[in-house]
Amino acid sequence: MPAAALSPEIQTKYEPVIGLEVHVQLLTVTKAFCGCANKFGAEPNTNICPVCLGLPGALPVLNARAVEFATLAALALGCEVRERSIFARKNYFYPDLPKGYQISQYDRPLAEHGWIEVPTADGAMKRIGITRLHMEEDAGKSLHDGFPDSATRTYLDLNRCGTPLIEIVSEPDIRTPDEAFEYLTRLKEILLYTGVSDCNMEEGSLRCDANVSVRLKGAEQFGTKAEVKNVNSFRFIRAALEYEIERQIEVIESGGRVTQETRLWNANEGRTYSMRSKEQAHDYRYFPEPDLPPLIVSPEFLSEARKKLPELPEARRTRMIADYDLTVQDAHTLTASREFADRFEAAAKTARNPRRVANVLLSEVGGRLKALGLAPEQSPVSMAGIVQAADLLDDGKISSKQMKQLFDLCFAKGEDFPVVYEREKPQQITDSSALEALIDEVIAANPRQVEQYRAGKKTLAGFFVGQAMRASNGQANPALLNELVVKKLDR
Numbered sequence: 001m002p003a004a005a006l007s008p009e010i011q012t013k014y015e016p017v018i019g020l021e022v023h024v025q026l027l028t029v030t031k032a033f034c035g036c037a038n039k040f041g042a043e044p045n046t047n048i049c050p051v052c053l054g055l056p057g058a059l060p061v062l063n064a065r066a067v068e069f070a071t072l073a074a075l076a077l078g079c080e081v082r083e084r085s086i087f088a089r090k091n092y093f094y095p096d097l098p099k100g101y102q103i104s105q106y107d108r109p110l111a112e113h114g115w116i117e118v119p120t121a122d123g124a125m126k127r128i129g130i131t132r133l134h135m136e137e138d139a140g141k142s143l144h145d146g147f148p149d150s151a152t153r154t155y156l157d158l159n160r161c162g163t164p165l166i167e168i169v170s171e172p173d174i175r176t177p178d179e180a181f182e183y184l185t186r187l188k189e190i191l192l193y194t195g196v197s198d199c200n201m202e203e204g205s206l207r208c209d210a211n212v213s214v215r216l217k218g219a220e221q222f223g224t225k226a227e228v229k230n231v232n233s234f235r236f237i238r239a240a241l242e243y244e245i246e247r248q249i250e251v252i253e254s255g256g257r258v259t260q261e262t263r264l265w266n267a268n269e270g271r272t273y274s275m276r277s278k279e280q281a282h283d284y285r286y287f288p289e290p291d292l293p294p295l296i297v298s299p300e301f302l303s304e305a306r307k308k309l310p311e312l313p314e315a316r317r318t319r320m321i322a323d324y325d326l327t328v329q330d331a332h333t334l335t336a337s338r339e340f341a342d343r344f345e346a347a348a349k350t351a352r353n354p355r356r357v358a359n360v361l362l363s364e365v366g367g368r369l370k371a372l373g374l375a376p377e378q379s380p381v382s383m384a385g386i387v388q389a390a391d392l393l394d395d396g397k398i399s400s401k402q403m404k405q406l407f408d409l410c411f412a413k414g415e416d417f418p419v420v421y422e423r424e425k426p427q428q429i430t431d432s433s434a435l436e437a438l439i440d441e442v443i444a445a446n447p448r449q450v451e452q453y454r455a456g457k458k459t460l461a462g463f464f465v466g467q468a469m470r471a472s473n474g475q476a477n478p479a480l481l482n483e484l485v486v487k488k489l490d491r
């Protein structure tokens with residue numbers, strides 16, 4: 001491990017330069033150029049045909065839905081979509097690529113010049129450029145393990161051949177592993193909102209390669225870069241980049257040169273290994289795909305796609321912060337997925353006080369889910385239940401303490417709020433004389449606060465309400481209690 005060897009003084013002499021290439025499988029029903037099912041997890045080599053196997057004479061036909069999804073993603077990432085883009089053959093030999101080439105796009109990609117904003121270490125927002133977004137097809141899969149004779153044989157599953165992909169290439173604008181993590185997190189979030197991919201990294205629907213180099217701070221030229229391939233979680237990407245940056249600095253500091261190569265991340269050992277020298281573009285002998293005409297994205301097609309664009313996560317957070325009086329952190333929680341944010345907003349609309357719904361959801365339900373390590377969809381309490389609780393609280397029919405007790409029961413028994421409320425029907429003290437007796441006790445016990453209140457510190461009313469509520473075991477009717485406390489104090 002080189003990590004321990006580098007002093008902070010040496011590390012701060014250098015600046016990392018990071019660019020990311022992300023491959024995303026599109027959620028189309030069929031593959032990019034044939035009618036085979038585009039589905040993860042099928043019996044190996046069952047979703048294949050002459051086209052995706054590249055048998056002689058078979059001709060590709062472009063899936064319109066794949067173009068629609070790629071366009072949608074491009075627009076969501078602020079890219080300019082090219083009216084006329086060209087498919088190209090990327091030639092290379094690999095056992096899981098029976099055609100001997102991949103249909104991709106080269107010098108005329110579908111879209112260019114996009115960006116994603118990420119927060120930086122000092123809390124400001126920084127724009128990371130997107131160089132290009134192009135369409136291509138996936139290769140098959142080599143299965144190196146899991147068979148009795150895996151030591152001597154490799155098996156092939158060609159179901160994945162021809163799965164529609166978009167590749168999103170960032171500018172080398174990223175300067176820290178944290179920025180890379182943020183970029184990926186936001187990219188994934190945007191893509192999930194558009195619905196073009198499930199972005200499931202375990203199933204390989206989203207894969208990331210990172211290019212990283214280091215240079216002396218202030219230097220104009222980039223250093224020699226290494227590519228870290230196929231790391232299967234954003235956290236590992238961050239770790240791989242941290243490792244790789246230190247490794248390269250160490251190579252340079254000890255008088256060596258960084259070699260341009262592809263490296264693999266080993267998560268168990270926490271380090272990267274050299275895999276092969278990096279291919280150059282000319283190694284792939286790109287040329288225009290002769291079996292496909294240019295891809296034309298008409299202005300009409302583009303404006304239709306624009307209409308399908310949902311409100312994107314960052315814009316939605318900004319709006320919801322204003323609509324529901326949220327903190328930035330809370331806005332992130334509520335917009336974690338488009339589906340969840342939609343459900344929340346649909347429910348909040350039906351409540352008397354939408355802000356109260358946000359508050360109950362975040363503090364009562366969110367807090368308990370977090371403590372139990374549950375995902376939002378595992379909550380025993382429905383959105384309708386949260387709305388009911390918020391309305392009851394708003395109407396003063398339950399106190400916040402009673403609401404807390406009801407939610408405790410919901411989570412203890414795995415029952416929704418309306419069920420628990422109907423059964424428990426918490427008793428409220430609405431009898432003025434009973435409440436007045438409680439308030440008198442509290443007033444008698446706190447002469448100093450009474451004096452301060454009467455001298456003008458009116459905010460102390462809340463203190464007396466709280467004390468009296470506690471004395472009532474949380475059963476006092478909150479509105480009535482408030483009214484009586486003020487009346488007595490002002491007497």
Ligand SMILES: [Zn+2]
Nearest residue numbers: 034036049052
């Ligand atoms: Zn096929």
